Structures are given as structure tokens and as C-alpha cells.
Amino acid sequence: MLVLGFPVGPLQANCYVLARGEGEPCVVVDPGQDAVEPLNEQLAKHRLTPAAVLLTHGHFDHVLSAATICAEHDVPAHIHPDDRFMLADPGAALGPAGRQLFGDGMTGSEPAEVREIAEGDVLELAGLSFEVTHTPGHTGGSVLFGVGTEEGGRLVLSGDTLFAGAIGRTDLPGGDHGRMLESLSTKVLPLDDETVVLPGHGPTTTIGRERAGNPFLQELPAPGASH
Incomplete structure (x- = not known):
């Protein structure tokens, strides 16, 4: 299995490409801001042809190049319906401060x-x-994408739900800290320790490493425990 990852845009969001091997169809995950050129370089280098775009959530740093990639390769984008509105309005979830920081002129379009x-x-x-x-x-509308490898391992593309040593912020419009803790407790902690995490920002990690050292996970009740 071929797994490529590279940071794109000012916020250095990770874009991933997964395929069974070189010269094969592939899936592109989170082609965010300024992703088109580096992504096409990787596709050409490894002779890959996109079959689909997957989006872990709707924030601009993860989706801003999705429409262009989908149009260039005539493929669909997959996203949870709760975040779909952000494809056409990338600033919708930034809030006033975020719009001021990144500019009201940011435009997007739905694939x-x-x-x-x-x-x-x-x-x-x-x-x-x-x-x-x-x-x-x-x-x-944040989601995880889990995928098995031919070698028997397990990968999870966690978007901005889980990072190495941290979790995604919940103070932007649409964020909810209580729901985040529930998601971490019921959806992330039950994963096997050996599961490799490919996060939306920062380095790769594993569920076991985060279970042992991520302070946000250590505060949560173990799966199945009474609240």
C-alpha cells in the first residue's frame, strides 16, 4: 500500500494520497489551500490517477482545492452533510476574527x-x-476514515479530531467541546493501540501513543466505563 502525505497552505494542513501501489488509482484526502500543484507533482511522480476526494471536515485549509482537483480528474468529493455548506463558503466557519485574519475575499465552490x-x-x-x-x-460534520492495509495493519485519517499530543480546537462556529469529548471517548479510545493515525496537522502517531501520552485522552473515561 502506498501512503503519501504532505502539508499544504499557510496552516500546513496535511493532504494525503492512498493507493494500492504505484501506477494505480488513488484516493485524495483533504486537498486544502494551495494543494493543487504539490498534489499533481505527487500524482505524476507515482503515476497515480485519482478516483475520489475524501474530506474529513469542511474547513478551508482542508477543502479549498477540492473543487479544482475534482474538476481536473472528473471525480466526486465525499463529505458529511453537516459540513457541506463550507465548500461553497469557506469562511462560514471562521467567525468574525477568522474572516478578518484570512480575508473576506476567500472564495470557494462546491465540486x-x-x-x-x-x-x-x-x-x-x-x-x-x-x-x-x-x-x-x-x-x-467531522469524520474519521479508517482503512486496512494489505499487511494487516490499520490506518485512520483523523482530520482535526485527533493530533499527536493534542486535539482539534472547538471554539470556532460549529465546534462543540462536549461533543468532541464524547467523540474521543466513544469513537477514538476504542480503536486498537496499533492503529496508525494520520492527522490533519502535524506528525503521524498511533492510538496507543496517544492513549498513553495525550493529556486530552487521559482525562476521558475508558470505553465502557460509567460516566
């Missing part, structure tokens, strides 16, 4: 074909199976 995803969906794309887990908190 020609958008497929809405939900908890429990299994997306069969490019010879890979992606399981959708809805994890509201950072945004209302």
Missing part, C-alpha cells in the same frame, strides 16, 4: 459531484475500503 457520507458507511474506492466514523466536535 460538481458531492456525495454525502454518514456513520458506518464503507466506501469502496481505488481498491481500498474506507470506513466512515462520524466524530462531531471540531465541526459538526
